[in-house]
Amino acid sequence: EVQLVQSGAEVKKPGESLKISCKGSGYKFPNYWIGWVRQVPGKGLEWMGIVHPGDSDTIYSPAFQGQVTISADESLTTAYLQWSNLKASDSAMYYCARRSLVGGYQLDVWGKGTTVTVSS
Amino acid sequence: SYELTQPPSVSVSPGQTARITCSADALTKQYAYWYQQKPGQAPVLLIYKDNERPSGIPERFSGSSSGTTVTLTISGVQAEDEADYYCQTTDSTGTYYVFGPGTKVTVL
Numbered sequence: 575e576v577q578l579v580q581s582g583a584e585v586k587k588p589g590e591s592l593k594i595s596c597k598g599s600g601y602k603f604p605n606y607w608i609g610w611v612r613q614v615p616g617k618g619l620e621w622m623g624i625v626h627p628g629d630s631d632t633i634y635s636p637a638f639q640g641q642v643t644i645s646a647d648e649s650l651t652t653a654y655l656q657w658s659n660l661k662a663s664d665s666a667m668y669y670c671a672r673r674s675l676v677g678g679y680q681l682d683v684w685g686k687g688t689t690v691t692v693s694s
Numbered sequence: 695s696y697e698l699t700q701p702p703s704v705s706v707s708p709g710q711t712a713r714i715t716c717s718a719d720a721l722t723k724q725y726a727y728w729y730q731q732k733p734g735q736a737p738v739l740l741i742y743k744d745n746e747r748p749s750g751i752p753e754r755f756s757g758s759s760s761g762t763t764v765t766l767t768i769s770g771v772q773a774e775d776e777a778d779y780y781c782q783t784t785d786s787t788g789t790y791y792v793f794g795p796g797t798k799v800t801v802l
Contacts, residue, residue, distance in 0.1 A: 609791065611737075619729075619737065619780050621791040633789055669736055679784045679791065680727040680742035687736055 576600040578608075578670050578685035585691045586660050593656035594688045596670030603651040604628035607673035609681055610644060610655045614666045624673065625653055660692045696720050698781055698794035705800045712768040714797045716781030719762055726764040727782045728757060730775075731796075737780065741766060768799070776801045 581595040596608060609624040623634040627646035634644065646653040653670055668688050671681035699717045706712040716726060725744050729737040739748055741757035744764055754769045768775055781794040 611793075618778075618796040619731075619782075619793040621782075621793060624791070635790060671737075674739075674742070676742075677746065678725045678727065678743045679788050680739055681729075681737075681782075682739050682742075682748060684736040684738070 576672075576683050578672060578683055580668075580670060580685040580688045583689040583691070585693070588661055588692055588694055590660050590692075591656070591658050592660055592690065593654050594668060594690065596653045596655075596685050598651045598653070598672065601672075604648045606675060608646060608653040609671050609673060610642075610653075611669045611671060611681075612638075612666045613669065613687075619669075622655070622668075627651075627653065660690075662692050662694075664690060665692045666690060696785075696792065698783065698792060700779075700781060700794040700797045702795070703798045703800065705802055706768075706771045707802045708773060709770055712771050712775070712799055714766045714768075714779050714781075714799070715763050716765070716794050717763045718783065720783055720785070721759065721762050721764055723786055724783045724788075726757070726759065728755075728766045729780045729782065730777045731780065732777045740779075771799075771801055773801050775799060 579597045604627045607624045610622040612620045622638045623644045625632045625644045625646045627648045643656045670685045672683040674682035728741040731737040744759040745757040756767045778796045780796045
């Protein structure tokens with residue numbers, strides 16, 4: 575079964591660092607781009623960026639460039655999203671999703687999400 | 695950058711047809727994709743490349759495109775179709791993704 579398993583919920587304080595993960599299984603992990611999507615409670619989906627595990631090529635949304643770091647470890651079949659200086663405004667649900675190899679640019683498999691709460 | 699426009703909400707009675715539009719100039723050149731998100735759940739891909747349906751997605755979900763507008767049609771709406779629906783596309787190079795603001799479908 576193709577799946578993306580995300581790490582558990584996090585509660586952090588402003589200024590702290592954080593790295594959440596997304597482990598792929600059931601498919602050739604290096605071949606598929608993995609994207610990250612933010613969803614603030616009660617709001618819509620926001621594309622943050624995408625990484626190709628095979629060569630670590632990474633593209634950021636201009637809105638998130640410099641705010642987060644996206645990476646992947648091919649050997650661990652895991653993608654990551656990290657912050658070095660969390661803010662309260664980073665509180666949200668974060669989804670990872672796989673970009674399909676079939677046809678266009680759709681995200682065909684999604685993780686269940688990781689809730690990040692940043693509060694003093 | 696560019697934005698996709700969706701109606702905030704659509705209401706439909708069971709068994710009727712719901713149509714959700716998504717508009718942007720970019721859609722004349724780029725494909726659109728549709729996702730369904732139910733409360734407390736991750737999004738699910740419904741339609742790709744304007745009108746293709748992944749395996750496992752019911753036939754009552756269909757997509758179409760005309761000019762700057764793409765449309766997700768739900769035929770014979772069921773209570774379980776109550777959810778938020780998002781369109782998505784990319785820039786001309788496929789580098790940057792963008793999601794629409796989402797449409798909440800309410801089944802009366």
